[in-house]
Amino acid sequence: MRALDAVTAERAEGAVLSVRDLSVRFRLRGGRSVAAVSGAGFDLGAGECLALVGESGCGKSVLASALLGLLPGNAEASGTALLAGPAGEDGVDLLAADEKTLARTVRGRRVGLVPQSPAAHLTPVRTVRSQLEETVRALTGTARRARRKAAEEAAFPAGHLDRYPHELSGGLAQRAATALALIGGAPLLLADEPTTGLDRDLVDRTVDELRRHADDGRALLLITHDLAAAARIADRVAVMYAGRIVEIAPARRFFGPTGPRHPYARGLLDALPDRAFTPIPGMPPELSALPGGCAFAPRCPLATELCADRPAFTTGVACHHPEHPRA
Template sequence: MTGPQPVLSVQDLSIRFRMRDGAYVQAVSGARLDLAAGECLALVGESGCGKSVLASALLGLLPGNAETAGSAFIGDLDLLAADERTLARTVRGRRVGLVPQSPAAHLTPVRTVRSQLEETVRELTGVRRGPRLRAAAEEAAERAAFPAGHLDRHPHELSGGLAQRAATALALVGDAPLLLADEPTTGLDRDLVERTVDELRRHIGAERALLLITHDLAAAERIADRVAVMYASRIVELADTADFFGSPGPRHPYARGLLDALPEREFTPIPGMPPELGALPAGCAFAARCDRATGICGTRPALADGVACHHPATVPLEAPRA
């Protein structure tokens, strides 16, 4: 007997960009992940590892020089195979809500936040006019901790944090089955980070899922059920949050290095730099930075039992300092 169908199922997703000189940049390589209703999965990793490219693929927002392979199903719809008409009319906002990384580019600069919320409410909920429309827009703002006193301001009059909360409010309007939050805490202080991610978590309920793309490991630990670690285009570890941040801790040396770099832990940076996505090695992309590397690391490890490493850690990670 099989379980319920996942909200999102990504299988062997690869994305590369063809450059003008004919070379390719491999942004995502063979990504696999399932996201169940009621679940939050945090996708973490250094800048440039491919996290936001994966998110753009799910919304059909890749540039024209992108080439994709694999599949990404939401329900019975393969998002990678859907045409622009389908994506625009039935996916964006309705089946996938987006909290963008750059809200300034997502908000219309010549319209107030209120008018943009009301337009989104009309489009996605069927509430057309009058007090109900106004109330629905204000409720959406409140859900994202956006202050009512700023609703009649234009985006350029907002701080970065307020712009992020306005974009979050827009994403929550349609109650989409999948909420995709791409660095939703950028520019927010810690109290607002916690309030924002808590609201995103409340959005999940029993029937929805959240894919949280973030550099903020504290935010991931706070609300995620599982953590996927991405490095140099590849998912290298997938673990339950309690295991990842507690005991036994991460098993991939890179994932372990991410935690060791935190101020409340070892505060030790990972040596070296990640490889260029246009010149990825055939084997383990982390081998050049890894003190566990041996000759076998010249071959690419598969993601097996939640980790893509020939020499996964087995010793529990030291607990953070009090």
């Protein structure tokens, strides 16, 4: 592993989650394999929200599945993802831990998942109350008081606890799923596209609730293609393209007048309706047919012959031609 600079080393020392060189490959028939995530690295501290953004298919959800140990059988993950332990206890490498460790001590207890599809995550034939109580018993050994506390933390109204998932609105279903994620008191929340299918008002309310939990001291990894949601609550932004993180920047700079430095990240912002409303030309490459060198070069207006070589990730950006801050 490369030596960390002073800022990164300081962040890593107090991080809830430290990811280094995380890569995921899928084995295919005929002996071929596809790299879905390549060399991802970041740190995430308590009370912080890191938004992982990028176009669909860039590898965001694969990265989340790797952290939770939920990759399919034909996947191979490498690197490290160190989840800090409680005071006085060792941390755990999420990529090296076996299924027994992940199931008994990590999922729900140390990592809470807020899923993309809460309706599918909830059991359709059981009420919200019964699902909360079952999860409470499994994680804490108690029931009523912890169930009530989880529902209150997720702002889930008590009057809807005896409803079934199909009787809930999209926003209430998301709150129910969030309540389940909060029961074990996990220090890390992983929200994988939690606003999919919600209207703008519900998006704002959902991410505001997630931000509140970060403000209470949890670390929050928000995986989203919704840049407006990221701008609303993120402290930092990590941009992913073709399986690789190409920029990590403070949200204030990323969404502010200065803007991001990677041409792809600038293209994402310029495609928004309240900005230039200009789409990035071309299409993302297939992960099974990545170009040599910089994967964004075929779509990049700044590409030169230097881009035939893969750029290193330095000073927060992986680009041979990082743009200077805007005036």
